[in-house]
Amino acid sequence: DARVTQTPRHKVTEMGQEVTMRCQPILGHNTVFWYRQTMMQGLELLAYFRNRAPLDDSGMPKDRFSAEMPDATLATLKIQPSEPRDSAVYFCASGLVLGSGTYNEQFFGPGTRLTVL
Amino acid sequence: GNSVTQMEGPVTLSEEAFLTINCTYTATGYPSLFWYVQYPGEGLQLLLKATKADDKGSNKGFEATYRKETTSFHLEKGSVQVSDSAVYFCALRMDTGRRALTFGSGTRLQVQP
Numbered sequence: 481d482a483r484v485t486q487t488p489r490h491k492v493t494e495m496g497q498e499v500t501m502r503c504q505p506i507l508g509h510n511t512v513f514w515y516r517q518t519m520m521q522g523l524e525l526l527a528y529f530r531n532r533a534p535l536d537d538s539g540m541p542k543d544r545f546s547a548e549m550p551d552a553t554l555a556t557l558k559i560q561p562s563e564p565r566d567s568a569v570y571f572c573a574s575g576l577v578l579g580s581g582t583y584n585e586q587f588f589g590p591g592t593r594l595t596v597l
Numbered sequence: 598g599n600s601v602t603q604m605e606g607p608v609t610l611s612e613e614a615f616l617t618i619n620c621t622y623t624a625t626g627y628p629s630l631f632w633y634v635q636y637p638g639e640g641l642q643l644l645l646k647a648t649k650a651d652d653k654g655s656n657k658g659f660e661a662t663y664r665k666e667t668t669s670f671h672l673e674k675g676s677v678q679v680s681d682s683a684v685y686f687c688a689l690r691m692d693t694g695r696r697a698l699t700f701g702s703g704t705r706l707q708v709q710p
Contacts (some may be wrong), residue, residue: 484640511696513697513698515698522700522701522702522703523686523698523700523703525697525698525699528696528697536697571640571641573641575696577696585631585643585646586643586698587643588633588640588641588642589640590638590639590640591639591640
């Protein structure tokens, strides 16, 4: 049963600390998305990768957030330094875009619940 | 820009009641439309989708019809169960350019026995 996995599931840290969240997309998928969910803003797109290249990170605060895909099986989202306003649930999703442009659904991971004190 | 508007929740129903959750959208062009469901402590799961006008998506007794003339994609179910209690998100996706989902704010459904 293929699924997106995320680690850690929960993270509590103090303001100023570095936080790294990891995502393993479904094998064979070539697109990865990072979303953030908060009560105030709902679900927001942070970054979008296709074939490991970042295509859109306009939703991400550039001064403290960074997203990478070191290889096809791992996507990372890093916050340095973290702030209390970063407290949220961070979701990773993966999907497949075919050469014809056909695109299937996005499959979501269970999320990382981040609390910054 | 693109946006999705959902009815405010929570929606509280008794088991076997009829459910409607309203969703309207604004988009330049013709998006694909989706309903996702989020159970407590879990990620989002695709519930149903429709990719063009007049398409009806259906799954697990839920249905939604893509109405271009009213830019709507309302979610319905004839008889809800306690296990349907969750948060429901309406979303759109443009099929060119950025393929990220634009979500509504979510509607919490509570079904009482």
